[in-house]
Amino acid sequence: MKLEHRIVVRAPRGPVWDSLMDLPEVALCVPGVEALTPHGDDRYEGHLRVGVGPIRLNLGGELELVSRDDEAGRAVLRGNGTDARLGGGVRVLLTLSVAELDGGRTQLTIESDVQVLGRIGELGQPIMKRKADDLMRAFADCLSQRLQ
Amino acid sequence: MERVFRAAEGVDPAAPVPFRLSLTVNGHAAVVDVAADRFLVDVLRDDLGLVGTKLGCEVGVCGLCAVIVDGELESACLMPAVLVDGAVIETVEGLAGPGGELSRVQEAFIRHGGFQCGICTPGQIVTATSLLREQPRPTEAEMASWMMGSLCRCTGYEGIARAIMAVAADRAADPALDVGGDVAAVRPDA
Amino acid sequence: MSFDYAEPTSVAEAIALLDGDEDSVALAGGTAFSLLYRQGLIRPRRVVGLRRLGDLQGIQARDDGLWIGALATHRSIERSAVVRAAHPSLADAFATIATVRIRNQATVGGNLAHADPAQDPPVILSALAAVVHVAGPGGTRRTVPVDELFVDYLATVLEPGELIVGILVPPAEAGTRSGYHKYLPRSADDYATVSVAVSVRLDDVGLVAAARIALGGVGSTPIRPLAAEAALIGARPDQPRLGEVAAMVRDAVDPLDDSRGSAAYKREMAAVWVRRALEGVVG
Numbered sequence: 250m251k252l253e254h255r256i257v258v259r260a261p262r263g264p265v266w267d268s269l270m271d272l273p274e275v276a277l278c279v280p281g282v283e284a285l286t287p288h289g290d291d292r293y294e295g296h297l298r299v300g301v302g303p304i305r306l307n308l309g310g311e312l313e314l315v316s317r318d319d320e321a322g323r324a325v326l327r328g329n330g331t332d333a334r335l336g337g338g339v340r341v342l343l344t345l346s347v348a349e350l351d352g353g354r355t356q357l358t359i360e361s362d363v364q365v366l367g368r369i370g371e372l373g374q375p376i377m378k379r380k381a382d383d384l385m386r387a388f389a390d391c392l393s394q395r396l397q
Numbered sequence: 398m399e400r401v402f403r404a405a406e407g408v409d410p411a412a413p414v415p416f417r418l419s420l421t422v423n424g425h426a427a428v429v430d431v432a433a434d435r436f437l438v439d440v441l442r443d444d445l446g447l448v449g450t451k452l453g454c455e456v457g458v459c460g461l462c463a464v465i466v467d468g469e470l471e472s473a474c475l476m477p478a479v480l481v482d483g484a485v486i487e488t489v490e491g492l493a494g495p496g497g498e499l500s501r502v503q504e505a506f507i508r509h510g511g512f513q514c515g516i517c518t519p520g521q522i523v524t525a526t527s528l529l530r531e532q533p534r535p536t537e538a539e540m541a542s543w544m545m546g547s548l549c550r551c552t553g554y555e556g557i558a559r560a561i562m563a564v565a566a567d568r569a570a571d572p573a574l575d576v577g578g579d580v581a582a583v584r585p586d587a
Numbered sequence: 588m589s590f591d592y593a594e595p596t597s598v599a600e601a602i603a604l605l606d607g608d609e610d611s612v613a614l615a616g617g618t619a620f621s622l623l624y625r626q627g628l629i630r631p632r633r634v635v636g637l638r639r640l641g642d643l644q645g646i647q648a649r650d651d652g653l654w655i656g657a658l659a660t661h662r663s664i665e666r667s668a669v670v671r672a673a674h675p676s677l678a679d680a681f682a683t684i685a686t687v688r689i690r691n692q693a694t695v696g697g698n699l700a701h702a703d704p705a706q707d708p709p710v711i712l713s714a715l716a717a718v719v720h721v722a723g724p725g726g727t728r729r730t731v732p733v734d735e736l737f738v739d740y741l742a743t744v745l746e747p748g749e750l751i752v753g754i755l756v757p758p759a760e761a762g763t764r765s766g767y768h769k770y771l772p773r774s775a776d777d778y779a780t781v782s783v784a785v786s787v788r789l790d791d792v793g794l795v796a797a798a799r800i801a802l803g804g805v806g807s808t809p810i811r812p813l814a815a816e817a818a819l820i821g822a823r824p825d826q827p828r829l830g831e832v833a834a835m836v837r838d839a840v841d842p843l844d845d846s847r848g849s850a851a852y853k854r855e856m857a858a859v860w861v862r863r864a865l866e867g868v869v870g
Contacts, residue, residue, distance in 0.1 A: 302702060302741025303612065304628045334630045368627035375843040376740055379807065416592060432589040433634070436621060456622055457689060458776070469662075469691040475621040476692070477614065479592050479636055524688075546686030546776040 250363045250378050254389045257356050258396045262349040265357065265396050266322050269345060272314065278391035280384060285312060297330055297339075301380055306332045306369060308339055322347035337369030357392065361385055418482050422447065423491025431478055438462045438473035441488060449489040449519045453548075460547030463520040463527075464488050470527040489519035492526060492577045500577020501567065502526050505560035513551035521547050525561045529576040534569050537562065591633040597640070598722050598752060604635045607724060607748035613637055615658055615697030618689055643696070643752055648673060653756040657696025661708070662687065664695060674756060680711035680767035680784065686776045696751040699736060702743045705778035705804045705847075709733060711767045713801035713809055714784035717756045723749045730755075734801070737808035760797065763788040764868040770860050773847065779804045780847040781856040783864040787824070795819045800864075804847070805840035805857050812839035815861070824869040832865065833858040 258265050269275055272293060276285035285295040291314035299306050310330025317324045323346040331338035344360040363381050365372075415430035422445060429444045438455075441447045441464070450473055453461030457472040464473045465487040492500045502525050505511070512518040521544075528535060528543040535543065540561055549557060568574050595601040605611045612631040614620050615638075623629040637643065643658040646667050653673040655664060664670055665681040684690055684707050698708045699719060712733045719731045723746070733754070736743050745751070759765070765786035769779045782803035790796040798819040802810045815835035822828045842853035 302739070303623060304741065305609070335627060337627075371626065372628065373845065375845040379740070379843060433592045434589045434624065436625065455625060457618060457685075460686070460688070463688060470688050471692050472618075472688045474625070475618050475689075477617045477621060477624075477634075479594075479634070480614070480617050480638060543687055546688065 250365075250374070250381055252361045252363065252378075252382055252385055254359045254361075254385050255356060256359075256389045256393045257350065257354055258393055259354055260396055261353050262322060262347050262355045265355040266319065266347050268396050269347065269357070269392075270317065270319075270324065272312070272326075275392065275395075276312070278388050278395065280387050291315075291317075295330075299380070299384065301372065301376060304335075304369070304372065306335065306337060306339070308332055310338075332369070335367070335369060337365065337367030340364040340366065355396075357389075357396075359385060359389060416479060416482075418478050420481060420483075421485045423487060433479055435478040436474060437464065437466075437471075437476035437478055437481055437486070440478050441473060441486075447488050447490050451516055451519060453517075453520075458546065458548075459517075459520075460524060461517055461520040463523045463547065465523060465527055468530075470524060487523070489523050492522065500526065501564050501574065502529065502560070502577050505564045506557070509560040509563055510556035511552065511560040512549075512556070517547065517549045517551075521549065521557055525557075525564075526577055528561070529564060529568065533572065534565055535561075540565070590631050592636060593633070594636040594639050598642070598750060599726065601635050601637060601640065602722060602724055602748055602750055604633070605748045605750070607746070608633070609747040611635060611747070613700070613750055615700075616660060616693040617697075618693040619697060619701040619703075637750075646670060649755075651755065652758050653677075655695055655754045655756070657699075657751045657753050658694045659696075661690040661693050661695065661698070665690060674715055674759065674765065676765040676767050676784070676786075677711055677715060677756065680707050680769075683707055683767070683769045695754060699733070699754070700743060700745065700751055702737050702739075702741050702808070703778070704737070704740060704806055704808050705782075707767070707769065707779065707782060707803065709737065709809045710782050710801045710803040711765075711784040712754060712756065713811060714765060714767075714786045714799045715756050715759070716786075716799060717754050719751055720753045720755060721745065721749050722752045728752075734809065734811050740807040759786070760788055763797070766864055766867045768860050768864045768867070770856055778847070781805055781842075781853055781860055783857070783860045785861070785864040785868055787819075787865065787868045789824075789869065794821055794823055795869075800836070800861060802836070802840060802857055802861070805842040805853050807841070807843075810840055812836045812861075815839060819865075824865065829862050829865050829869075833862040836861045 273285045276282050281298040283296050285293045288294040293312045297308045308330030312328040315325045315327050326343040329340040342362040346358045348356045350356050365377055416433040418429050418431050420427045441450050451461040453459035455474045457475040462473040467484050502522055524547045593604050595604055610631055611633040614634050614636045643656040645656045646659050646669050647654045648669050661681045661684050671678040695708055717733045719736055721729050767784045770781045771777050772780055784801045786799045788797040798816050800812055800816050815832045818832050837854050837858050840857045842850045844850045
């Protein structure tokens with residue numbers, strides 16, 4: 250599933266980018282994330298709880314900062330987590346990019362490529378896409394508030 | 398509280414914990430220890446060796462696993478074992494008479510070409526038997542409505558429909574006709 | 588991996604066993620539970636079987652309306668003379684659910700708690716202004732109108748440890764006509780691609796005095812198109828007005844693209860079938 254969300258933040262690009270690159274802080278904007286703890290170079294360990302009604306995933310896994318270009322204002326992150334109980338998993342490739350707008354504003358674009366693995370993946374693309382969309386929108390809204 | 402079944406302490410949580418299931422199946426008492434999360438279709442086939450009830454879609458849509466539980470037609474694939482503890486179950490194996498005489502419905506399926514490969518046939522026959530018990534003289538429309546969801550890939554349904562309506566017609570001529578495996582004839586072993 | 592299993596003999600015991608734990612599940616008829624479990628989508632630690640709660644199985648005509656116990660099967664509702672006398676469209680709607688096998692096993696309480704927006708019962712119950720009765724810890728009870736029960740796909744307002752005990756369908760005011768329409772372009776035992784339930788009462792001069800419309804299969808919950816309903820109230824339900832109402836329904840729905848149809852197709856069908864449903868009760 251490929252998703253894209255865009256938000257406009259009322260703050261200049263520099264500070265927005267710096268705040269964005271504080272991943273443990275920014276991760277708290279994803280609903281269901283409890284904490285993201287450093288675990289080596291540009292790697293983090295964390296938990297994400299996400300669900301559709303009674304179908305609940307408790308994903309434990311890793312987030313890796315694959316590339317970061319401060320000048321271009323672009324970073325790529327790769328995450329993957331598994332649920333021990335249901336035997337499913339989620340892999341995500343996230344691209345965060347910032348662009349300067351007039352009036353001291355910044356546009357933040359979040360592109361995500363989400364793969365759901367295992368039995369959970371059979372739940373149905375449309376429902377999962379909507380759920381992923383809800384999650385990324387909540388993430389974007391929260392960032393917007395934090396970064397202003 | 399009468400019944401609490403608890404996984405014992407110190408037991409490996411990944412190992413299935415036995416639940417004592419007591420059933421009457423085709424007139425015979427059966428007691429079998431199963432994991433609480435088993436389903437009736439698997440208990441019938443794997444624990445009791447009654448493989449007449451087939452696995453098809455496993456989501457209650459195809460009708461291959463149709464059985465009769467306490468007089469009602471159900472999908473065995475969607476029936477948790479814990480919900481049939483103490484129940485009276487009838488499967489296709491119970492429809493023939495004590496000497497192996499085929500039931501009216503079974504005979505009609507043969508006479509009217511109601512099967513080809515046979516995989517859906519147990520489900521079709523159990524479902525048709527259940528229909529004729531509940532509605533002794535169904536119209537074609539009532540029959541079609543009841544039999545909806547009993548899928549057949551081979552016959553195109555004509556033979557099945559003819560078989561059922563033939564038994565219904567025989568019933569109309571002779572209301573006392575036993576369509577087979579009647580509940581009254583099914584008694585638990587002493 | 589298996590689960591603890593318990594069969595309480597009272598609602599209070601059942602709630603105590605559920606213990607507000609989101610890893611505990613109440614088991615009614617078992618159809619939705621079995622689908623989710625066999626597909627590996629749920630792995631509860633405890634299952635509380637409700638089959639011994641005989642109090643929850645009845646259907647009664649009461650002074651305040653039609654009471655349907657949470658454990659009444661779809662089949663019992665379909666066949667109940669009491670239901671047919673009070674609301675024929677309700678009995679008809681339950682007769683459209685899946686197959687006789689499912690209807691014999693599945694219960695109305697389990698259906699509501701499962702909260703799949705393509706299901707039939709929530710749609711007809713919403714049009715009939717039904718209210719869900721819920722029991723909670725410490726003997727608490729609360730009521731939730733059916734159209735406030737659902738929050739998202741497979742999600743209701745029920746807290747872990749709460750149990751639906753029954754549904755009360757208020758009596759219809761004299762002259763009210765209701766109907767349920769299930770659009771099934773695929774097989775007859777399928778979920779609806781789009782379903783519509785309407786309940787309409789006209790006044791002495793043929794204007795709409797009261798109207799409720801509910802739709803299934805066109806959102807992550809059943810939908811009541813309130814603006815469309817409002818456009819009906821006080822109006823003469825002629826073809827131009829019904830056309831306007833149907834057009835407003837398009838804006839009220841939010842369907843998913845899936846194997847039953849694209850979002851655009853379902854949106855169009857929602858309008859078509861609301862119109863047909865209304866024509867069926869005002870003609």
